[in-house]
Amino acid sequence: MSLITVRLTVNGRQTERAVSPRRSLADFLREDLELTGTHVGCEHGVCGACTVLVDGRTARSCLLFAAQLEGAAVTTVEGLTPAEGLSPLQTAFHECHALQCGFCTPGMLAAAHELLAENPTPTRDEIRDAIGGNLCMCTGYVNIVRAIELAGARIRGAR
Amino acid sequence: MTRWVGTSVPRKEDARLTTGRGLFLDDVGRPGLLHAAMLRSPHAHARIVAIDTTEAARLPGVHAVITGADAAASTAPIRPLIPTPVPLHDWCLAVDRVRYAGEPVAAVAAVDRATAEDALERIHVEYEPLPAVVDPETAIRPDAPLLYPDLGTNVLWHDVLSYGDVAGAFARADGVLAERFEIQRYASTPLETFGAIAEYDAGLDGYTFWTNDQRPGLTLGILAESLRVPQARLRLISPDVGGAFGNKRRPAYLLASALLARRARRPVKYLEDRIENLTALMHACNGVMDLELAYRKDGTVLALRVRDIADEGKNLVSPTQHNLIKLGNLVNGYRIGAVSYEAYSVLTTKCPSGANRGIGKPFMCFAVERAMALLARRLDVDPAELRLRNYVGPGDMPYTTPPGAQYDSGDYPATLRRALERFDYTTWREEQARGRRAGRLLGIGIATSVEPAGTNLASYELITGRRAASGSAEAAMVRMEPDGQVRASIGDPASGQGYETVIAQIVADELGLAPAHVHVERGFDSATTPWLYLSGNYSNKFSVTDVGAVIGAARKVRDKLLRIAAHRLEAAVPDLELADGEARVLGLPGRGLSFRELARTAYADVLGLPPGEEPGLEARHAHQNPLAQPVGPDRRVRSQLVFSNAAHCCLVEIDRRTGQVKILKHVVVHDCGRELNPAIVEGMVHGSTVHGLGAALLEEFRYDEGGQLLTATFMDYLKPTALDVPDIEVDHLEHPSPFTPLGAKGVGEGGAIPGPAAVANAVEDALAPFGVVVRSLPVTSERVWRWLRDAPPAP
Numbered sequence: 001m002s003l004i005t006v007r008l009t010v011n012g013r014q015t016e017r018a019v020s021p022r023r024s025l026a027d028f029l030r031e032d033l034e035l036t037g038t039h040v041g042c043e044h045g046v047c048g049a050c051t052v053l054v055d056g057r058t059a060r061s062c063l064l065f066a067a068q069l070e071g072a073a074v075t076t077v078e079g080l081t082p083a084e085g086l087s088p089l090q091t092a093f094h095e096c097h098a099l100q101c102g103f104c105t106p107g108m109l110a111a112a113h114e115l116l117a118e119n120p121t122p123t124r125d126e127i128r129d130a131i132g133g134n135l136c137m138c139t140g141y142v143n144i145v146r147a148i149e150l151a152g153a154r155i156r157g158a159r
Numbered sequence: 160m161t162r163w164v165g166t167s168v169p170r171k172e173d174a175r176l177t178t179g180r181g182l183f184l185d186d187v188g189r190p191g192l193l194h195a196a197m198l199r200s201p202h203a204h205a206r207i208v209a210i211d212t213t214e215a216a217r218l219p220g221v222h223a224v225i226t227g228a229d230a231a232a233s234t235a236p237i238r239p240l241i242p243t244p245v246p247l248h249d250w251c252l253a254v255d256r257v258r259y260a261g262e263p264v265a266a267v268a269a270v271d272r273a274t275a276e277d278a279l280e281r282i283h284v285e286y287e288p289l290p291a292v293v294d295p296e297t298a299i300r301p302d303a304p305l306l307y308p309d310l311g312t313n314v315l316w317h318d319v320l321s322y323g324d325v326a327g328a329f330a331r332a333d334g335v336l337a338e339r340f341e342i343q344r345y346a347s348t349p350l351e352t353f354g355a356i357a358e359y360d361a362g363l364d365g366y367t368f369w370t371n372d373q374r375p376g377l378t379l380g381i382l383a384e385s386l387r388v389p390q391a392r393l394r395l396i397s398p399d400v401g402g403a404f405g406n407k408r409r410p411a412y413l414l415a416s417a418l419l420a421r422r423a424r425r426p427v428k429y430l431e432d433r434i435e436n437l438t439a440l441m442h443a444c445n446g447v448m449d450l451e452l453a454y455r456k457d458g459t460v461l462a463l464r465v466r467d468i469a470d471e472g473k474n475l476v477s478p479t480q481h482n483l484i485k486l487g488n489l490v491n492g493y494r495i496g497a498v499s500y501e502a503y504s505v506l507t508t509k510c511p512s513g514a515n516r517g518i519g520k521p522f523m524c525f526a527v528e529r530a531m532a533l534l535a536r537r538l539d540v541d542p543a544e545l546r547l548r549n550y551v552g553p554g555d556m557p558y559t560t561p562p563g564a565q566y567d568s569g570d571y572p573a574t575l576r577r578a579l580e581r582f583d584y585t586t587w588r589e590e591q592a593r594g595r596r597a598g599r600l601l602g603i604g605i606a607t608s609v610e611p612a613g614t615n616l617a618s619y620e621l622i623t624g625r626r627a628a629s630g631s632a633e634a635a636m637v638r639m640e641p642d643g644q645v646r647a648s649i650g651d652p653a654s655g656q657g658y659e660t661v662i663a664q665i666v667a668d669e670l671g672l673a674p675a676h677v678h679v680e681r682g683f684d685s686a687t688t689p690w691l692y693l694s695g696n697y698s699n700k701f702s703v704t705d706v707g708a709v710i711g712a713a714r715k716v717r718d719k720l721l722r723i724a725a726h727r728l729e730a731a732v733p734d735l736e737l738a739d740g741e742a743r744v745l746g747l748p749g750r751g752l753s754f755r756e757l758a759r760t761a762y763a764d765v766l767g768l769p770p771g772e773e774p775g776l777e778a779r780h781a782h783q784n785p786l787a788q789p790v791g792p793d794r795r796v797r798s799q800l801v802f803s804n805a806a807h808c809c810l811v812e813i814d815r816r817t818g819q820v821k822i823l824k825h826v827v828v829h830d831c832g833r834e835l836n837p838a839i840v841e842g843m844v845h846g847s848t849v850h851g852l853g854a855a856l857l858e859e860f861r862y863d864e865g866g867q868l869l870t871a872t873f874m875d876y877l878k879p880t881a882l883d884v885p886d887i888e889v890d891h892l893e894h895p896s897p898f899t900p901l902g903a904k905g906v907g908e909g910g911a912i913p914g915p916a917a918v919a920n921a922v923e924d925a926l927a928p929f930g931v932v933v934r935s936l937p938v939t940s941e942r943v944w945r946w947l948r949d950a951p952p953a954p
Contacts, residue, residue, distance in 0.1 A: 022273060035179070036185075036186040037179015037180065039183065039185075039351070039401070041350045041351065043432055043433055044433065044434075044874065047433075047873060049350055076179065077178065077179035078179050081178040086174075086178065090177040093173065094169055094170070094177055095169060097169075097839065097841075099173060099177065100402070100656070100842060100843075100846060101176075101350070101351070101399075101400065101402040101403075101654055101655030102172065102175075102177070102181055102399070102401070102655070103181075103349075103350040103351045103402060105176055105177055127881075128882050129881075131880075131881045132882040133880070134880075134881075135350060135873075135878050136350070137347060137348060137350050137402050137404070137846075137878070138655045138846045139842055139846050140848060140849035141884065142845045142886050142887050143845065145881065
C-alpha cells in the first residue's frame with residue numbers, strides 16, 4: 001500500500017508524516033505520535049472515548065483517517081493540559097470526582113471544552129446534551145455534569 | 160491527630176487520568192511488539208472439519224499463526240473455577256467443535272493489527288454446522304442438541320436446596336402469588352476492552368503478561384497449569400484498568416497470546432475490539448425464574464419457592480455461580496422463614512455467561528421485588544407499607560437467613576423511610592393520581608435490596624461435593640522507604656475504585672502521616688505485590704478483606720517503628736505516639752524523631768536498631784475474613800459475608816404515543832456502613848445505579864434462533880448516555896459492620912442490584928390502568944408501545 005504524506009498541526013506543533021491510507025486518526029495519534037491520552041473504546045463512532053478537537057470542533061478520531069487531515073489543527077488531551085498543573089476543567093473533574101477508571105475522561109474533556117468555549121453558562125440539560133455522545137460506564141454522569149458546571153462558573157469568574 | 164478515613168480526600172489517581180498520562184494496557188509498549196487478531200466462528204454450533212492457515216502464514220508481516228490443534232498439542236486444558244461433573248476439556252482456541260458464534264478458532268500475530276486482520280481473511284475453515292440451542296428451557300429437554308455429547312446433557316447442575324418448613328408454610332398460607340420472570344443478557348461493558356500482552360523469555364523459559372485481568376491470583380494458576388510452567392517463572396502485571404465490573408477475565412486470551420509469543424519469539428499484544436467484546440467476552444447470565452410466594456392476608460410473607468434456570472452459554476470457567484450466588488439475597492431484606500431453591504445451570508450455544516456487577520443477584524432482586532409489587536397490588540396495600548411489614552428489623556441484627564446468609568447490620572425500615580422522604584413519596588402519589596386523571600402516565604417504583612460483599616468459595620462444595628478453595632482473603636504490603644515516606648500495594652488491581660487514595664487514607668491513619676506521603680502502587684505485579692489464589696478485584700470484597708490486609712501490614716510497620724523509636728528515644732512504647740510523620744514522647748514536647756530518621760536507622764544505621772530487631776521497615780499481611788466458614792451439615796452456608804442495603808424510589812413518565820419511558824427522578828438511600836471516602840462511595844452508587852437503569856431501559860444481547868447475536872455493536876446494543884438517565888439523588892445511612900476492620904461494607908453493586916426492579920415497578924405502576932405486568936426487561940419504547948397498543952381501551 002502506498003503511503004500518503006500528511007502535514008497537520010497537533011497540539012500546536014507542525015507535524016509531517018507518511019501514513020498508510022487506512023491509518024485512523026486515533027491510531028496515528030496513539031502509535032505514530034505516541035499521544036496515548038486519546039483512548040479507543042469502540043472504533044465505530046459511538047462511545048466518544050477517542051474524541052479530539054479538529055479545528056476547535058469535537059471529532060471522533062476513530063472515524064477519521066489521518067490522511068484526511070491535511071492542514072488541520074488537532075488538539076488532544078495532552079494539548080488541553082497546561083505545562084504545569086491542571087486546566088480549570090481538569091481541576092473541576094478532580095474536585096467533583098467526575099472520573100473513576102478515567103478511560104472516558106480525555107474524550108469527555110474535549111466535549112466539555114467545546115461546550116464551554118461556545119457557551120460558558122450552560123444549563124444542566126445543555127451539559128447533558130453536549131456529552132450525550134460520550135459514554136461513561138463508571139460515573140452515571142452525575143459528577144461529570146457537576147464538574148462541567150463548576151468549571152464553567154470558574155471560567156466565567158476569571159473573565 | 161488528623162483522621163483521614165471517613166473524609167473525601169480527592170483522588171491521587173486523577174492527576175494522571177485527567178491529563179492523558181495514565182497507562183492502560185494499549186499504552187504499554189514492548190520492543191518488537193507484535194499484534195494479534197483472532198479468527199472467530201461464524202456459526203453458533205459446528206464441527207470443525209478442516210483449517211488451512213498456509214496462505215495466512217505466507218502474508219508479509221505475519222509472524223505466527225496458531226489453531227486449536229496447536230493449543231491442544233502444546234497446552235493443558237484450562238482449569239475451571241468450578242469443576243463440571245464430567246471433566247470437559249477446553250483450550251484457548253476451539254478444538255474440533257465451536258459452541259458459540261464468536262468463539263476463537265485461530266489466532267495470528269503480525270507487525271500490526273491491520274496486517275493480522277488481513278491474515279485472518281486468508282485462513283480457510285471448513286465447518287459442518289450443527290443445530291444451535293439458544294433457549295435454556297429447550298436446552299434442558301432430553302432431545303436437545305448437546306454441546307458436549309460426553310456429558311449426556313446440557314445441564315451442569317440441577318439440585319433443590321430447601322431450608323425450613325416450606326410445605327408447611329405454603330399449607331398455612333392465606334394465598335400464593337405465582338409468577339414467572341425472565342432476565343435478559345446484558346453487560347456492564349467497561350469502556351476499555353479486555354486483553355493482554357504476552358512475552359516469552361526463551362532463556363528463562365518463562366512468561367511475563369501485562370493484562371487488565373481482574374483476578375490475577377486465579378489466572379496465574381491457570382496459566383501455569385496450561386503452559387506447564389512453574390508459577391515462579393510467570394509474572395503478571397496490571398496497569399491502569401479502564402473499568403472491569405466482573406467482565407475482565409478470559410485466561411484463554413492470555414494463553415493464545417503466550418503461544419503466539421513463544422512461536423514468534425516476540426512479545427504479542429491482543430486487545431479485543433468492541434464487537435469481539437460484545438460478542439464473545441461475557442454476558443450477564445440470562446434466565447427464567449418461577450417464583451411462588453406464600454403469604455398471609457395481612458401481607459406477611461411466609462415462604463418462597465423458586466425454580467431458577469440459569470443460561471450459562473458456553474461458560475466452562477464458572478458455571479453454576481449464577482445459581483449459587485443467589486443464596487446471598489434469595490430472601491432479600493425480608494423475614495421469610497422458609498425457602499426452597501431449585502437450580503438449573505444450563506449450557507447453550509451462546510457467548511459464555513460470566514461475572515457482571517452483582518452476578519445473578521440483580522435477577523434475584525428483580526424477581527422478589529417484582530413479586531412484592533404484585534402482592535401489594537393484590538392485597539391493596541401500599542408497596543412501601545408491605546415491605547415495612549416484612550423487613551428484618553434493626554433489632555434482629557445479626558440475622559441469619561434460611562440459606563445461612565448472615566445480615567450483619569443495617570436498618571432496612573429506616574432506609575426505606577428515608578428514601579420515601581427524600582423522594583417526597585406522598586406528594587408524588589398525589590401528583591400521580593392527578594396526572595392519571597389528566598391522561599399522564601406517571602409511575603412510582605420502589606425496590607429495596609441487600610448487597611452482599613465478599614465471596615466464600617467454600618460454598619461451591621454444595622455443587623461439587625468437595626472443597627477446592629474456600630474463604631475470603633486478600634494480601635497487602637506496606638513499606639516505609641528509607642526517606643520516611645510509604646509505599647503500599649495490594650493483590651487487588653483497581654479498575655476505577657480509587658484504591659490508591661483509599662489505601663493511602665487507611666495507611667495514613669495507622670502510621671500517623673499524610674496520605675500525600677503514602678504512595679500506593681498502580682495495579683498489580685505478581686513479582687512484587689503480595690497475592691493469594693483468592694486475590695483480585697471481585698465480589699465487592701474491598702471492605703471485607705482488603706482493608707484488613709492493609710491495616711494488618713501497616714500495624715506491623717507501626718509496631719516496628721515504635722520499637723525502634725522507643726530504643727532510640729530511651730522511652731517505653733506506650734509512652735510514644737506516631738503523628739505528623741514523627742514518633743513523639745507523649746507529654747514531652749520537642750522530644751521525638753522523624754520517620755525519616757527512624758527509617759535511616761532501619762535501613763542504613765542498623766547498629767542503632769534494638770537488639771535482635773530485623774533491619775528494614777516492610778511488612779506483608781493477609782487478612783482472612785472470619786465470617787467465612789465451611790458449609791454446614793444442613794447445607795446452610797455463608798456464601799457471602801457482609802451486607803449493605805439500599806432503597807430506590809424511581810419516578811417514570813411514559814409517552815403514550817411512543818412508549819418511551821423517561822425517568823424523571825431516581826432517589827437512592829444507601830447504607831454501606833462506615834464510608835471510607837464518602838465522595839468515592841457516592842460516585843460508586845451513581846455509577847452502579849446507572850448500570851441497573853441501563854439494564855432496565857435499553858440493554859439486551861438478543862440472539863436469533865440460529866444463535867447469531869443481533870446486538871453486537873453499540874449501535875444496536877444501547878448503553879445509557881447522559882441524556883437517558885437523571886441526576887441520581889443519593890443519601891446515606893451509616894450502620895457499620897461489626898465484622899469488618901473499619902466497619903465498612905460493600906458498595907460497588909448496591910445500585911446495579913435493585914435498579915432494574917425499581918424501574919420495572921415504576922413502569923408497571925404507570926401502566927396499572929392497562930393491566931400490564933412487567934415480567935422481563937428491558938422496557939424499551941417498542942415493548943411499552945406494544946403493551947399500550949394491545950391493551951383494552953383505556954378506562
